[in-house]
Amino acid sequence: MRLIATPQTMSFQAPLRLQSGAVLRDYQLAFETYGTLNADRSNAVLICHALNASHHVAGVYEGQARSEGWWDNMVGPGKPVDTDRFFVVGINNLGSCFGSTGPMHVNPDTGRIYGADFPVVTVEDWVNAQARLLDALGIETLAAVMGGSLGGMQALSWTLQYPERVRHAAVIASAPNLTAENIAFNEVARRAIVTDPDFHGGRFYEHGVVPKRGLRIARMIGHITYLSDDVMNEKFGRTLREAVAGSATGYKYSTQEVEFQIESYLRYQGDKFSDYFDANTYLLITRALDYFDPAAAFDGDLVRALAPARARFLLVSFTTDWRFSPARSREIVRALVANQRDVSYAEIDAPHGHDAFLLDDARYHAVVRAWFERIARGAQA
Amino acid sequence: MRLIATPQTMSFQAPLRLQSGAVLRDYQLAFETYGTLNADRSNAVLICHALNASHHVAGVYEGQARSEGWWDNMVGPGKPVDTDRFFVVGINNLGSCFGSTGPMHVNPDTGRIYGADFPVVTVEDWVNAQARLLDALGIETLAAVMGGSLGGMQALSWTLQYPERVRHAAVIASAPNLTAENIAFNEVARRAIVTDPDFHGGRFYEHGVVPKRGLRIARMIGHITYLSDDVMNEKFGRTLREAVAGSATGYKYSTQEVEFQIESYLRYQGDKFSDYFDANTYLLITRALDYFDPAAAFDGDLVRALAPARARFLLVSFTTDWRFSPARSREIVRALVANQRDVSYAEIDAPHGHDAFLLDDARYHAVVRAWFERIARGAQA
Numbered sequence: 001m002r003l004i005a006t007p008q009t010m011s012f013q014a015p016l017r018l019q020s021g022a023v024l025r026d027y028q029l030a031f032e033t034y035g036t037l038n039a040d041r042s043n044a045v046l047i048c049h050a051l052n053a054s055h056h057v058a059g060v061y062e063g064q065a066r067s068e069g070w071w072d073n074m075v076g077p078g079k080p081v082d083t084d085r086f087f088v089v090g091i092n093n094l095g096s097c098f099g100s101t102g103p104m105h106v107n108p109d110t111g112r113i114y115g116a117d118f119p120v121v122t123v124e125d126w127v128n129a130q131a132r133l134l135d136a137l138g139i140e141t142l143a144a145v146m147g148g149s150l151g152g153m154q155a156l157s158w159t160l161q162y163p164e165r166v167r168h169a170a171v172i173a174s175a176p177n178l179t180a181e182n183i184a185f186n187e188v189a190r191r192a193i194v195t196d197p198d199f200h201g202g203r204f205y206e207h208g209v210v211p212k213r214g215l216r217i218a219r220m221i222g223h224i225t226y227l228s229d230d231v232m233n234e235k236f237g238r239t240l241r242e243a244v245a246g247s248a249t250g251y252k253y254s255t256q257e258v259e260f261q262i263e264s265y266l267r268y269q270g271d272k273f274s275d276y277f278d279a280n281t282y283l284l285i286t287r288a289l290d291y292f293d294p295a296a297a298f299d300g301d302l303v304r305a306l307a308p309a310r311a312r313f314l315l316v317s318f319t320t321d322w323r324f325s326p327a328r329s330r331e332i333v334r335a336l337v338a339n340q341r342d343v344s345y346a347e348i349d350a351p352h353g354h355d356a357f358l359l360d361d362a363r364y365h366a367v368v369r370a371w372f373e374r375i376a377r378g379a380q381a
Numbered sequence: 382m383r384l385i386a387t388p389q390t391m392s393f394q395a396p397l398r399l400q401s402g403a404v405l406r407d408y409q410l411a412f413e414t415y416g417t418l419n420a421d422r423s424n425a426v427l428i429c430h431a432l433n434a435s436h437h438v439a440g441v442y443e444g445q446a447r448s449e450g451w452w453d454n455m456v457g458p459g460k461p462v463d464t465d466r467f468f469v470v471g472i473n474n475l476g477s478c479f480g481s482t483g484p485m486h487v488n489p490d491t492g493r494i495y496g497a498d499f500p501v502v503t504v505e506d507w508v509n510a511q512a513r514l515l516d517a518l519g520i521e522t523l524a525a526v527m528g529g530s531l532g533g534m535q536a537l538s539w540t541l542q543y544p545e546r547v548r549h550a551a552v553i554a555s556a557p558n559l560t561a562e563n564i565a566f567n568e569v570a571r572r573a574i575v576t577d578p579d580f581h582g583g584r585f586y587e588h589g590v591v592p593k594r595g596l597r598i599a600r601m602i603g604h605i606t607y608l609s610d611d612v613m614n615e616k617f618g619r620t621l622r623e624a625v626a627g628s629a630t631g632y633k634y635s636t637q638e639v640e641f642q643i644e645s646y647l648r649y650q651g652d653k654f655s656d657y658f659d660a661n662t663y664l665l666i667t668r669a670l671d672y673f674d675p676a677a678a679f680d681g682d683l684v685r686a687l688a689p690a691r692a693r694f695l696l697v698s699f700t701t702d703w704r705f706s707p708a709r710s711r712e713i714v715r716a717l718v719a720n721q722r723d724v725s726y727a728e729i730d731a732p733h734g735h736d737a738f739l740l741d742d743a744r745y746h747a748v749v750r751a752w753f754e755r756i757a758r759g760a761q762a
Contacts, residue, residue: 120635180641181605188602188647220568224565227562232562233560233561248678253402254668255501259671260568283636286636
């Protein structure tokens with residue numbers, strides 16, 4: 001019996017002041033919930049999404065067999081985050097393009113589509129918006145907040161912005177901030193989008209076009225950084241898409257045709273992404289990644305930055321993840337330990353690079369399952 | 382007293398059959414030489430260039446103080462490759478855009494500029510063309526061939542295509558072939574160029590435009606892969622270009638303005654590159670990188686592939702080079718050792734990533750200097 005997901009939307013009229021000083025006068029958030037909130041409202045788990053995901057975390061939509069949520073292997077009945085025991089909430093972040101207010105929506109102040117005028121939102125802003133949704137759902141305290149990558153940054157930020165509202169936090173394949181190299185990859189992707197003639201300064205909706213060229217390049221760059229060198233070699237290696245018969249090398253000797261399997265894979269991923277993802281959202285979300293840096297206000301001292309946290313933590317990293325390497329997770333672990341916080345840390349030996357956090361890895365899932373088991377026992381006691 | 386370089390050009394009328402089967406009916410090669418060929422013509426050293434370099438290896442042009450060759454710290458009077466002892470030859474490769482026949486030149490068969498019709502050239506083709514230039518210069522045997530990165534692939538290929546003509550080969554920061562990840566980065570760069578509306582199917586010259594957007598993106602991606610994560614963090618870290626006064630974070634909260642120093646650096650590098658480099662050449666040279674794979678004809682067996690080599694080898698790699706990692710150099714070393722070849726190998730602990738091969742590193746230069754000292758003693762004996 002599959003978990004059936006039902007997307008919901010909630011509107012907020014109270015203005016939300018953003019970190020930048022800008023104010024969202026009103027906005028809506030798309031969300032889904034799975035499982036049942038218990039009587040004392042102590043079993044809620046918030047799942048935070050990363051770059052291109054959404055509130056559709058788990059289950060499928062009625063009558064759409066292949067509409068699994070992005071973390072369906074992790075969240076559901078009997079899964080590591082067990083919806084038979086927890087009330088799980090997935091929220092689409094502000095500025096995204098899957099139902100929550102974002103660049104494709106109308107700015108109530110001007111009556112025009114926001115486009116590139118949508119204000120820059122940060123991890124902290126998302127957490128504030130998520131907290132308001134939980135208020136509306138009557139959830140004062142989270143049993144746990146959990147996320148991978150950019151989602152892990154939100155989970156970490158929850159423990160600093162609302163320390164009394166988070167009992168546990170799972171920060172997966174994440175980092176206390178981006179390195180210069182991470183920012184560099186984001187910037188190239190943004191430049192590819194912004195310099196696409198179809199971007200029209202972010203007002204492409206009015207021109208009836210989409211900056212697909214830029215989105216494709218952005219996604220191709222992203223995909224390279226999500227995978228490990230090893231897994232790329234194993235999956236694609238130097239295999240040709242179709243060797244030319246009668247050629248000693250099998251090469252077509254072309255600079256523009258697809259020659260290697262890896263090229264075909266990347267082009268396909270780029271095409272698919274450019275069909276559904278909003279270009280302005282891509283800019284906003286990569287900027288939120290760039291900006292997150294809780295230690296900045298403490299002269300780079302992460303120990304002081306994490307002092308407010310009260311939650312019990314689970315940190316997980318993956319050996320071949322070079323985008324958010326284990327060393328970055330260990331920085332968080334060390335700073336939490338220095339604050340005498342309760343931290344579990346697992347470094348999973350996995351070949352899949354950053355993508356590993358989304359994949360069905362037995363050891364990884366066993367760690368998460370055991371950690372949530374402990375929470376469930378505490379929550380129900 | 383600076384070394385003064387004088388570019389020369391030589392024309393070839395004999396058709397050159399390329400690996401693809403295409404034929405270049407006639408062509409010219411731009412080259413420079415430094416030092417003096419000795420009486421028995423035994424002191425010639427060929428330097429092969431990588432992606433965006435040229436025949437201008439060393440010295441400066443008369444009256445242009447800041448026109449140093451791309452490997453001027455390595456080649457010159459008293460330098461590791463000492464032009465007081467060696468006759469050094471730099472050649473611009475076919476298909477490049479610095480004087481040798483390439484996409485910007487007129488196709489004698491059609492009377493039109495080649496553009497994207499310039500035939501795909503390979504490392505093996507370049508070596509064949511280089512050999513013809515050496516024939517014309519009266520150089521039968523090279524004291525040494527040397528190159529870094531793609532240039533190292535040419536040096537290695539020399540020892541396989543013309544084993545009797547190469548006494549020594551220095552293969553720096555190179556690899557026996559590209560990994561899937563390497564190809565992936567090349568492919569993204571190519572797609573950025575090809576999908577730039579100003580590319581016009583490679584016939585942009587006729588439209589009076591240059592696909593600068595694509596070239597900028599290509600160069601930005603390249604630069605990220607030339608540097609190490611460590612050196613990027615050290616050089617740029619998360620430093621803002623200019624912090625906004627009165628903002629707690631210093632951020633401008635903008636997705637398009639330059640916020641971090643690393644963004645400013647990458648944009649500058651992209652702009653500079655797009656002003657001088659030919660887009661079709663970029664496609665050709667990255668394809669030559671993709672295609673190089675001497676073991677392919679031997680079912681991937683590098684030991685058998687390198688069996689023809691007779692040269693003495695120097696391999697050098699750099700610890701933080703993730704584009705051509707030390708592991709890739711060690712593959713070559715092991716295959717040469719299995720063939721009982723004479724190999725010196727140095728793995729230099731350097732923070733600069735792939736770029737290290739172009740930089741002035743004392744240990745690296747000492748290794749190269751000592752190796753050429755030994756050659757010089759042999760050559761002059």
